[in-house]
Amino acid sequence: RLAAASLNRDGYGRNLTDGSPVSDQNTTSGRFSAGWFPTGSTFNAQVSVDRTEDASHMRGFQRLNVNPFDPAKTLPTTGRYDIASGMPNANRTTSEGESLTLNWGVSNDWSLKYILAHRASDTNTSIDFDGLPNKIADVRAEYHDSSQSHELQAIYEGQSSSGVIGAYYFDGRAGGTVRNNFFNASFGTTNGTVFTKGKAIFADWSWRLGPAFSISTGLRYTDESKRAVVLNQAFSNDQFSGTPIAVPANFDNSRSVKNTSPRLSLEYKASKELKLYTTASRGFKSGGYNIRANTVSFPASGRPFEDEELTSLEVGAKAVLDGGRLEINSALFHNKYKNVQLSVFTSYTLPNGTPGFFGDFTNAGQATLKGGEVEFLWAPSTAWRISGHLAYLDAQYDEYLDRGVNVADQKKFTNTPKYQAGLNIENNLPLFGGTLRSRLGLTHRTKVYPTTDLSEALAQEAYTLLSAGLIWEKDPKLSFFLQGANLTNKAYKTDGYNIAGLGVLNAYYGAPRTFTVGGTYKF
Numbered sequence: 001r002l003a004a005a006s007l008n009r010d011g012y013g014r015n016l017t018d019g020s021p022v023s024d025q026n027t028t029s030g031r032f033s034a035g036w037f038p039t040g041s042t043f044n045a046q047v048s049v050d051r052t053e054d055a056s057h058m059r060g061f062q063r064l065n066v067n068p069f070d071p072a073k074t075l076p077t078t079g080r081y082d083i084a085s086g087m088p089n090a091n092r093t094t095s096e097g098e099s100l101t102l103n104w105g106v107s108n109d110w111s112l113k114y115i116l117a118h119r120a121s122d123t124n125t126s127i128d129f130d131g132l133p134n135k136i137a138d139v140r141a142e143y144h145d146s147s148q149s150h151e152l153q154a155i156y157e158g159q160s161s162s163g164v165i166g167a168y169y170f171d172g173r174a175g176g177t178v179r180n181n182f183f184n185a186s187f188g189t190t191n192g193t194v195f196t197k198g199k200a201i202f203a204d205w206s207w208r209l210g211p212a213f214s215i216s217t218g219l220r221y222t223d224e225s226k227r228a229v230v231l232n233q234a235f236s237n238d239q240f241s242g243t244p245i246a247v248p249a250n251f252d253n254s255r256s257v258k259n260t261s262p263r264l265s266l267e268y269k270a271s272k273e274l275k276l277y278t279t280a281s282r283g284f285k286s287g288g289y290n291i292r293a294n295t296v297s298f299p300a301s302g303r304p305f306e307d308e309e310l311t312s313l314e315v316g317a318k319a320v321l322d323g324g325r326l327e328i329n330s331a332l333f334h335n336k337y338k339n340v341q342l343s344v345f346t347s348y349t350l351p352n353g354t355p356g357f358f359g360d361f362t363n364a365g366q367a368t369l370k371g372g373e374v375e376f377l378w379a380p381s382t383a384w385r386i387s388g389h390l391a392y393l394d395a396q397y398d399e400y401l402d403r404g405v406n407v408a409d410q411k412k413f414t415n416t417p418k419y420q421a422g423l424n425i426e427n428n429l430p431l432f433g434g435t436l437r438s439r440l441g442l443t444h445r446t447k448v449y450p451t452t453d454l455s456e457a458l459a460q461e462a463y464t465l466l467s468a469g470l471i472w473e474k475d476p477k478l479s480f481f482l483q484g485a486n487l488t489n490k491a492y493k494t495d496g497y498n499i500a501g502l503g504v505l506n507a508y509y510g511a512p513r514t515f516t517v518g519g520t521y522k523f
Contacts, residue, residue, distance in 0.1 A: 004030040057090070116149075130504055140179045285310075289304050369413075486510070
């Protein structure tokens, strides 16, 4: 099987310095897969190879202030995407991977599966934080990563129970070099690589204890080690050459972690229309090192950040009503976090009075997230389908230590709306010897803060997006479509930078009103 795609789109804006596009897309990808299925055998082998190349330009943004370090005192921009960068508007990312999967049916109940996978990627990108011709906060970065994993599974499918037992091994590395030019006066490089090795054993099993009741449980044991090799240097020129004038960080440290994560789920079929369930689980996201550390100004930045731990409880119901035409799923959840991991910007002043900053990782402390959601699908006839969802989330920090002081009552989770809702209406209509499928969609989110500093200038107030689409399907092989997104051309922020030490206040926006026309032919 061979598949290829070329995804190209004009930019939403321009780099006004040279006229090149920004927020465009120029992506090419391909995948080849093949399998060997011997006749009369329960064994098969499958291989897959893929590669993606992306040469999209910079992402455009809106400058919200006059940068105090800009000699021209350029006014804030009015457009959402146009910038005026003096850096080369050139980015490139290459990603590729290979995998091998072996399956063997040992018996009617047992089978074995082995998965070998390798992935690697390389990125070369420009990041102009100020978006101006002058060199105020210009960053050129190269990132590289590669990994290899092995997984072995023993799978059981019986009459009253089913499950999987397995082992997993991971060996990867990720790092790169970042060249920072601040004010054309402060020149520094971040050089670092993190080596990760992990192994795990796991089991997940389900039992059907009767026609109405079932139970499933899982357990995963992880043993992981990380080694960080970091050398961050300061230079006297924009070529980053010669003898370094300072070394903000130089360390080779390692850490290891062992974790056991359990899961327990119960399901009860109250009737043929209603199922009830509850799930309790515990998981973790491993900690590590910040290769952008500045141990001279902030000695603590060279120490590892801790594992983030999550304990979760969920109860829910799934109902099928009105003769199968109406489906309603609902859930309530309560999540407790420990050592919440955050990526933040830390500003400081150099000995010569020049301001600077570095990206840091920290553990915020403890948090509680609780809420509920309900979703439905109603098909009043074969021609109509109406679906929607409503979600509520109460996310609160219980502890957020800032230099030894608990400031939890002053902090909020980023990109976490209290309410979300959506509604989709679909219709199928016989037309011109085929079927015309039409769709109208609405999504709504309440106010969010995209950045950890909770800047009101970057906060996004509640907003609603409208989308619609038409698909004419001749048969399962041939179809044509017209899709429209953000039809009201709503301006909504998705991210941003607020770095006072560099005079940077930028907002990134979601896509404007877009239309897509295309067709599909399967053979």
